[in-house]
Amino acid sequence: MAESPLGIWSVPLAMLAGAIRVSTPFIFVSVGECLTERSGRINLGLEGTLVMGAMSAYGVALGTEWPWLGVLVAAGVGLLLGALHAGICQLPRVNDIATGIGLMLFATGLAFFLGKPFIQPKAPNLGAIELGWWSSIPQVRQALQVNWLFVLGIALAFALAWALRNTRWGLIVRLAGENIDAALAMGVSVGRVRLIATSIGGAFAGIGGAFLSLYYPGSWNEGLSSGQGLMAVALVIFARWDPVRCLWASLLFGAAGALSPALQSIGVTQGYYLFSAAPYVLTLALMVATCSPERSLRGAPGELGAVK
Amino acid sequence: MSDNLRIGRRGLLGAAAGTAAFGLSGLALAQKPLVVGFIYVGPRDDYGYNQAHAEAAAVLKKMAGLKVVEEEKVPETVAVEKSMESMINLDGATLLFPTSFGYFDPHMLKEAAKNSKIQFRHCGGLWQEGKHPKNTGSYFGYIDECQYLNGMAAGSVSKSGKLGFVAAKPIPQVLRNINAFTMGAHSVNPKISTQVIFTGDWSMPVKEAEATNSMIAQGVDVVTCHVDSPKVVIETAERAGIFTCGYHCNQAKLAPKGYLTGAEWNWEKVYTSFVDSMKKGEAPGNFVRGGLKEGFVKTSAYGPAVPAEARAKAEAVKQQMLGGSYVIFKGPLKDNKGNSVIAAGTSHAQTDPVLESMNYLVEGVVGSTS
Numbered sequence: 001m002a003e004s005p006l007g008i009w010s011v012p013l014a015m016l017a018g019a020i021r022v023s024t025p026f027i028f029v030s031v032g033e034c035l036t037e038r039s040g041r042i043n044l045g046l047e048g049t050l051v052m053g054a055m056s057a058y059g060v061a062l063g064t065e066w067p068w069l070g071v072l073v074a075a076g077v078g079l080l081l082g083a084l085h086a087g088i089c090q091l092p093r094v095n096d097i098a099t100g101i102g103l104m105l106f107a108t109g110l111a112f113f114l115g116k117p118f119i120q121p122k123a124p125n126l127g128a129i130e131l132g133w134w135s136s137i138p139q140v141r142q143a144l145q146v147n148w149l150f151v152l153g154i155a156l157a158f159a160l161a162w163a164l165r166n167t168r169w170g171l172i173v174r175l176a177g178e179n180i181d182a183a184l185a186m187g188v189s190v191g192r193v194r195l196i197a198t199s200i201g202g203a204f205a206g207i208g209g210a211f212l213s214l215y216y217p218g219s220w221n222e223g224l225s226s227g228q229g230l231m232a233v234a235l236v237i238f239a240r241w242d243p244v245r246c247l248w249a250s251l252l253f254g255a256a257g258a259l260s261p262a263l264q265s266i267g268v269t270q271g272y273y274l275f276s277a278a279p280y281v282l283t284l285a286l287m288v289a290t291c292s293p294e295r296s297l298r299g300a301p302g303e304l305g306a307v308k
Numbered sequence: 309m310s311d312n313l314r315i316g317r318r319g320l321l322g323a324a325a326g327t328a329a330f331g332l333s334g335l336a337l338a339q340k341p342l343v344v345g346f347i348y349v350g351p352r353d354d355y356g357y358n359q360a361h362a363e364a365a366a367v368l369k370k371m372a373g374l375k376v377v378e379e380e381k382v383p384e385t386v387a388v389e390k391s392m393e394s395m396i397n398l399d400g401a402t403l404l405f406p407t408s409f410g411y412f413d414p415h416m417l418k419e420a421a422k423n424s425k426i427q428f429r430h431c432g433g434l435w436q437e438g439k440h441p442k443n444t445g446s447y448f449g450y451i452d453e454c455q456y457l458n459g460m461a462a463g464s465v466s467k468s469g470k471l472g473f474v475a476a477k478p479i480p481q482v483l484r485n486i487n488a489f490t491m492g493a494h495s496v497n498p499k500i501s502t503q504v505i506f507t508g509d510w511s512m513p514v515k516e517a518e519a520t521n522s523m524i525a526q527g528v529d530v531v532t533c534h535v536d537s538p539k540v541v542i543e544t545a546e547r548a549g550i551f552t553c554g555y556h557c558n559q560a561k562l563a564p565k566g567y568l569t570g571a572e573w574n575w576e577k578v579y580t581s582f583v584d585s586m587k588k589g590e591a592p593g594n595f596v597r598g599g600l601k602e603g604f605v606k607t608s609a610y611g612p613a614v615p616a617e618a619r620a621k622a623e624a625v626k627q628q629m630l631g632g633s634y635v636i637f638k639g640p641l642k643d644n645k646g647n648s649v650i651a652a653g654t655s656h657a658q659t660d661p662v663l664e665s666m667n668y669l670v671e672g673v674v675g676s677t678s
């Protein structure tokens with residue numbers, strides 16, 4: 001609107017705010033999935049893990065009045081679901097993509113079933129840290145309200161990138177993902193590595209779910225995730241299996257998602273359906289731009305079923 | 309042994325005669341419970357649209373000689389036709405309520421043509437005599453009356469003069485609510501504007517939160533919505549310390565500080581009257597409408613933030629609505645592009661079907677229908 005002191009600048013500001021608010025679940029799921037895929041396994045069930053994490057975090061926060069305990073429980077539930085996926089995939093002749101889809105449907109259904117009594121009541125929220133104290137503009141202050149989980153997500157992305165590159169543990173994960181024969185020759189138990197990597201990936205997704213139900217939008221209902229977990233898995237491919245690039249991709253996605261409401265709120269109201277499609281158009285465009293006619297994508301782990 | 313047999317045979321004969329007698333008098337039909345089917349697009353307990361219907365269905369469940377079957381989360385696709393068919397063929401339902409907007413055309417109309425003995429009543433559709441089958445019909449409440457009162461409360465507490473409206477899709481009922489809300493606000497403060505954000509679908513929690521936040525960033529200080537579950541919008545607004553008006557159900561519990569008032573459904577009234585006419589062996593009405601006067605809709609109690617003066621003003625208008633004498637949509641009325649949509653001197657009473665194909669946003673609304 002014309003009388004707003006920021007004018008057209010409020011759009012990029014709103015997109016920044018949106019990136020900060022919306023991106024956290026994407027960061028957690030994609031960083032977790034990045035670790036899982038680097039170990040040579042795909043977990044498509046993270047959408048279900050996300051929903052299950054959201055539900056259990058909300059339930060625990062409601063029962064105990066401790067939202068952070070809810071986050072912890074969500075991580076535990078994610079860990080178990082990840083371990084279940086890894087366990088099933090270790091059986092002979094099991095396809096990890098089919099298992100992932102099965103677990104996604106299972107976990108979503110279970111969360112809806114168990115979550116029925118939590119739709120109505122109101123659970124305590126995870127608080128925000130005000131990083132905008134230095135500014136007198138309310139929009140800036142609002143944009144810079146940050147949750148600790150967002151900070152944790154960023155830290156995890158960088159930590160994982162460093163660990164994969166520089167530690168022995170990271171080397172083993174990469175080895176399991178790149179070449180089973182080499183890993184076996186080194187005496188590495190590929191199954192155990194993947195079990196741990198998939199479980200941790202699941203735990204991350206659970207935390208992402210806790211963010212959805214306990215901070216933003218901050219309540220439990222059945223439409224809460226609406227495919228964010230699946231999109232985050234796609235982000236990993238687009239980010240070429242690099243945790244730090246997963247972080248940027250998630251932020252970009254959050255910003256693109258905020259485009260439509262931000263434009264409508266300053267009075268650009270024509271064609272909002274088109275703007276609402278922005279994140280998906282962006283995904284498609286980037287996928288087309290980064291695809292390769294060669295055998296597999298650059299950076300793809302060699303043992304990953306989907307890219308073989 | 310033989311005695312028993314004889315008595316048994318006699319009893320059997322008696323029972324057969326009795327059944328025949330009942331059959332002749334038509335009482336056998338009355339003994340079979342009336343089966344009523346409800347179909348919801350979302351979960352039954354969404355603090356919103358579906359819950360309003362499910363609460364009324366729960367009242368029906370307590371009635372004698374009545375069986376209620378429900379199915380939730382049925383998408384507005386062929387899936388609803390399958391749900392209707394299974395309710396008819398497996399549960400023996402003879403009265404169906406597909407409650408979501410998108411169920412009407414073509415899904416319900418198709419099923420109605422196939423099952424001419426089953427009664428279908430749709431919530432919100434525009435049933436037309438001659439155009440649509442006799443065994444179908446539609447019912448709806450003039451909830452825009454409550455939205456007008458919401459607007460009056462919102463207009464009197466807003467300091468920035470900017471109101472926000474989070475809407476799902478630009479369909480006539482939604483536009484009518486946005487317009488009534490804005491006109492209510494204009495009646496207390498003509499300078500007010502209403503910012504509309506369309507999220508694109510009935511249940512998009514993250515988008516709804518995002519829409520609310522971006523409006524707050526633009527200085528909006530009262531927000532209301534027309535989405536299936538207002539919970540996210542109301543909670544986000546309460547957290548940011550701004551005011552809210554509820555929709556569908558009473559959300560006062562979610563926003564103890566900022567809740568002004570709300571527009572609520574009272575479907576119980578409609579459904580019990582439908583069931584009563586079915587029990588009498590009559591077909592329920594084909595085109596059933598009602599507002600505050602008929603008890604189809606109601607308003608939430610005022611929150612602490614609404615000053616006494618504003619309450620009195622809104623109550624005065626409400627009394628006129630309850631008397632059936634208040635007209636919201638009357639000329640001269642312009643849309644937000646400056647075109648005249650209702651000429652001076654023309655007034656559309658609530659029952660006017662013209663209002664049910666509304667395709668404009670009135671002056672003072674910032675937003676567009678496409």
